[in-house]
Amino acid sequence: MILPDIVEALLLASPEPLDERQLLSLLADEGVDRGELEAALARLRRNCEGRPLELVRVAGGWRYQVRREFSPWVSRLFPEKVGRYSRALLETLAVIAYRQPVTRGDIEAIRGVTVSSQIIRTLEAREWIRVVGHKEVPGRPALYRTTDKFLADFNLEALEQLPPLPADEDKTNTD
Numbered sequence: 268m269i270l271p272d273i274v275e276a277l278l279l280a281s282p283e284p285l286d287e288r289q290l291l292s293l294l295a296d297e298g299v300d301r302g303e304l305e306a307a308l309a310r311l312r313r314n315c316e317g318r319p320l321e322l323v324r325v326a327g328g329w330r331y332q333v334r335r336e337f338s339p340w341v342s343r344l345f346p347e348k349v350g351r352y353s354r355a356l357l358e359t360l361a362v363i364a365y366r367q368p369v370t371r372g373d374i375e376a377i378r379g380v381t382v383s384s385q386i387i388r389t390l391e392a393r394e395w396i397r398v399v400g401h402k403e404v405p406g407r408p409a410l411y412r413t414t415d416k417f418l419a420d421f422n423l424e425a426l427e428q429l430p431p432l433p434a435d436e437d438k439t440n441t442d
Contacts, residue, residue, distance in 0.1 A: 270299060271307040271314075278311075278322070278331055284419055286328030326418030326425065356386045363396055364417070364429060368410035370402050387411075395420065 277293055278285060285293075290304055308329060312322045319337045322329060333341050359382055362374045374382050390396040395417040401407040418424065 270294075270297075270303060271310045273297075274304070274307045275311055278329055281330075284325050284327035284330040289328065323422070324424050325422060326415040330419070332422075353386075355380075355383065356389060359386050360390060360395060360413075360417075363390075363411050364413050364426065365432060367412040367426075368399055370408040370410055372408055374411075393420075 273294065274290060277290060287301065287304060291299060291301065294304070308322070315321045315331075319334050320331055321334050322331055355378075358378055359374055362377050363369055366373065366377070371382050371387070387396075393416075394414055396411045397414050398409040399412045400410045402410055413426070418426070423429065
């Protein structure tokens with residue numbers, strides 16, 4: 268067997284994206300080094316050109332996915348409706364993504380309304396946010412950040428790929 272075939276099998280079988288460290292660990296018995304792995308990944312990406320499948324790097328690592336232009340047909344495989352998220356939930360997620368780490372009070376100051384505990388629980392249940400510590404102020408409120416799953420679910424490799432905020436919305440600083 269050749270290395271790209273083994274890497275492809277690992278990526279296809281994994282339910283989550285695999286990063287280079289994980290792949291190298293899985294290939295340790297074969298003595299694969301980082302350069303060989305990178306060459307295999309590059310070859311696999313080239314092999315996807317012109318096909319409905321693509322190999323992409325997201326925050327959690329590498330994964331295969333169907334190209335976006337095929338989603339109208341692929342979505343027919345999943346007839347159940349995707350959960351609808353409220354504007355409040357999406358605004359809360361956006362504040363966390365753009366201003367992290369933030370406390371619930373920071374989010375409320377930016378949005379101008381109270382953040383429902385259910386919204387925080389939903390975001391945590393989806394594994395889009397997590398508590399990363401506590402702010403050193405009275406009450407020690409939790410500090411929230413987005414997760415690698417958030418990046419993977421939104422097809423992002425890093426937060427820098429989020430669209431820029433319009434200039435008038437970027438004036439609030441919670442640091």
